[in-house]
Amino acid sequence: MTDDRAFLTAHYPLIKGAAQFLGVDTALIGQLTAAIPKIQALLRTDTATQTQLLTPAQDANGTTMIGLSTQPAFEPYVEQSGVLAITVPESLATDYDGLLRIAPAWPADWTGEGTVAIGHKSKVHVQITNGSPTTVAISSGAAQQLAVRSPWPGQSVTVLDGQTRAVVVAAQSNATFTIPAQQGRTYLVEKTGATVQPFQSLSGTPATTARRYDKATIGLAKGNGAVALKARANGKYVTAGTGTPLIANRDAIGPWEQFDLIEGVA
Known part of the structure; x- marks a missing residue:
């Protein structure tokens, strides 16, 4: 390229x-x-x-x-996008050789967070402040002996069960340690004696109606398949009459103020 x-x-x-x-x-x-x-x-x-x-x-x-490409007739490949897409996750966490490394290449003065997919259908969630990991949580997708390089070299580290807060790996300061992970469980890796971080499950119910703010709409409103037109100039609804042009002069929507939206017409 x-x-x-x-x-x-x-x-x-x-x-x-x-x-x-x-x-x-x-x-x-x-x-x-x-x-x-x-x-x-x-x-x-x-x-x-x-x-x-x-x-x-x-x-x-x-x-x-x-030129941008050896195939000028086609959309050019922007290599920088691919490099960025893989560099940021790999800066947060990698496990290519079977050892999970946290923030292996994160800049010393950067603050950020993200979730990275790792082996065995697992994920690691990382938060970093000024180059130092502050939160490391692992969601295990399989039963495994997960080898981890300590996010805080030389410091005592403890691994807790993410749901029960029971100790999974006792306090130790080894360069690497192993988590006996189980499928479907989450684990919090933290400095020994660190303040317990609060957590709460997210819940919610499916929305039944569309939400609208100004000109932005989230979701699709249920309707009868018809649309109405409202003029911005006078706030009136457009009506259709026999042998007359469309005109915006109605205060309410009736049969004559409803239209079908036809798409794909050449």
Whole structure:
């Protein structure tokens, strides 16, 4: 992609030059020397239609531009979106090698929270303040021995049952510990002696009517399949008459003020 090639074109010579100037990383200099000639040229397309795949040799006519993709006729792939989508969750938690790590790459001055899906149909819920985890809760999707790297290295950590608050893993300060997790249970990982955090189950009932505020509507209102029109100018409802134009002059909705909404008409 264009952004990859732009990075390689700009940075490889820069890194090589810095290593040569400092007189270090001889092996890296050799690798970069071999790689730089293999970097493909930036993608070109025509300025007018942006549908052609051109080469640098066609820059001379002044009608080319840097393209976003090798398939200019199709919607370009924005790589940054994919990188962002995977980077944020992986900064909160990872377990690729079987060890659950909390905030393995979270910036030291960032505050945030999120839920990350991990192995065995489980999830980990993390809250971080100024780079330090404050809440770590695990929802286990299967019976498992869940290995966890301590979110607070060198400090005493306790694991509690999320529902009963019973101790599941007694206070310990190991670099890693194992939670004997059961399917459908939740576990709270916290610093030993920390103030018990309040929790409450969320409940609710299905809405039976649509809610509306100003021009925003949540849900679909039940109706009889008909629509009515109300003029903003005078607040009157539009009515239809035989041989007369539509006019907004009614205060209430009757049979003559109801219409069918026809969609998909060319």
